[in-house]
Amino acid sequence: MKLRAAVLGCGSFGGRHARVLAGLPEHAELVAFCGRDEVKAKAFSNEFTGGRAAAYTDSRHMMEDANLDLLVVCLPPSGHGDEVAIAAQHGVHLLMEKPIALTSADGWKMVEAAERAGIKTQVGFMSRFGAVVEAFKAFQEGGEAGPVGMFDAQYFCNSLHSPWWREKEKSGGQLLEQVIHHVDLLRYLMGEPQTVYARMANLFHQDVPGYTIEDISVVVARFAGGPLGVLRSSNAAIPGRYDTGFNVIAQKVTVQAQNHNSGTIHFTTEQKEPLTIASEQDCYAAQMLDLVGAIRDDRPARTPIREGALSLDLAVAAVRSAEAMTEVAL
Known part of the structure; x- marks a missing residue:
């Protein structure tokens, strides 16, 4: 067909x-x-x-x-x-x-x-199709990873991007438009959090006309029983570079990833060689x-689109937390 x-x-x-x-x-x-x-x-x-x-x-x-x-x-x-x-x-x-x-x-x-x-x-959310993400997900679904205790990710770049991207009312900000990739990965690997707490600011682009979004932010999501998701982002990092690495700490497995296609999976409770992944998988395809x-x-x-709405909900709640300077229940 x-x-x-x-x-x-x-x-x-x-x-x-x-x-x-x-x-x-x-x-x-x-x-x-x-x-x-x-x-x-x-x-x-x-x-x-x-x-x-x-x-x-x-x-x-x-x-x-x-x-x-x-x-x-x-x-x-x-x-x-x-x-x-x-x-x-x-x-x-x-x-x-x-x-x-x-x-x-x-x-x-x-x-x-x-x-x-x-x-x-x-x-x-093409990161769900990254080689590292798929490998960890297979361990997770096979019971070989154990519960996830922490997801920690960074999204660091330094670019003015398109004019609409810099305007809060058009893009929603870096967290909503870019970092939502990591918001989605957090949900994909850990499930739904109970609360979210965030802080953000525009520290280095105040003199740029039309730049009304944040250029630094930190998000902490708390899950039932204590696991945490931490998302750090900035649009004031190294020009011309996107650092989108993440770590996953589970009971039996730890992931250190440079991006969704490249990283190392360590087995922390067994004497097994680490699994190193360096893929050029086309996640869009x-x-x-x-x-x-x-x-x-x-x-x-x-x-499916329901997942898009759930990840949007979490990102919007994080923005609301930062604006109100308080933890938000989900």
């Missing part, structure tokens, strides 16, 4: 997902692109399909006209509207970049529309193939 696919949003991530789809001709055919700028949409069509895909500037028109099976949504957080509801009405499956919304209320409206229609969904398989086999994808 070859899916008729379209990309909504012709920015950098739209191009990334279009490239993945173009590389999976046995599974999908790119038939449409939609963006605010018709010239850009046509340029994407030329680049990824040799001009065969139609170009649209209205997503509703595209979904009514293009006979789609799959829509890939690559919009800034503030750019979301009714695309999920419209896709659900037309029975169009979805891959959505994160975060799925700026507010929990909007996120759960999307979940309701998608689940009511029975469409398959995948949220772009892996998540797309997982969604294709979910559509084909009528099963849930690894990260």
Whole structure:
């Protein structure tokens, strides 16, 4: 079965997902692109399909006209509207970049529309498909890791990114737009926390016009029985570099990861050699193939839209904690 696919949003991530789809001709055919700028949409069509895909500037028109099976949504957080509801009405499956919304209320409206229609969904938390994450998850599900006591992650970079990214009302801030990858990993590996406590500040970008988000933050999530998740982030670290390493401390296994594809798993209660992983796995392709398989086999994808809403809930609660300067119960 070859899916008729379209990309909504012709920015950098739209191009990334279009490239993945173009590389999976046995599974999908790119038939449409939609963006605010018709010239850009046509340029994407030329680049990824040799001009065969139609170009649209209205997503509703595209979904009514293009006979789609799959829509890939690559919009800034503030750019979301009714695309999920419209896709659900037309029975169009979805891959959505994160975060799925700026507010929990909007996120759960999307979940309701998608689940009511029975469409398959995948949220772009591609770290779940990283080689290190998959290896630890296999140990965890096989009972070889034991309970997780701590997840500790950093997200350090130094870039002005796109203008919309610097504006709180458009991106939600670094925690909501970037660090939500680690928020999701924390949930994926540890479950749902009971409380969250956060602090954040803009210390080094106060003189940058339009920069209204944090550039440092720390989040501590507390789980039943005492386990902790700690997320540290900054947009004032080393320019040109993204440090996204994380550690997992479980009863029998400890993970030291440079990123979701590279790291070492140590066995702390057995005399076993550490497992070193250095993979170049394409997590974007892996998540797309997982969604294709979910559509084909009528099963849930690894990260359905409900997971996107739950991770958004935790990120929003962390922001609320920082603003109120108090621990927030979940």
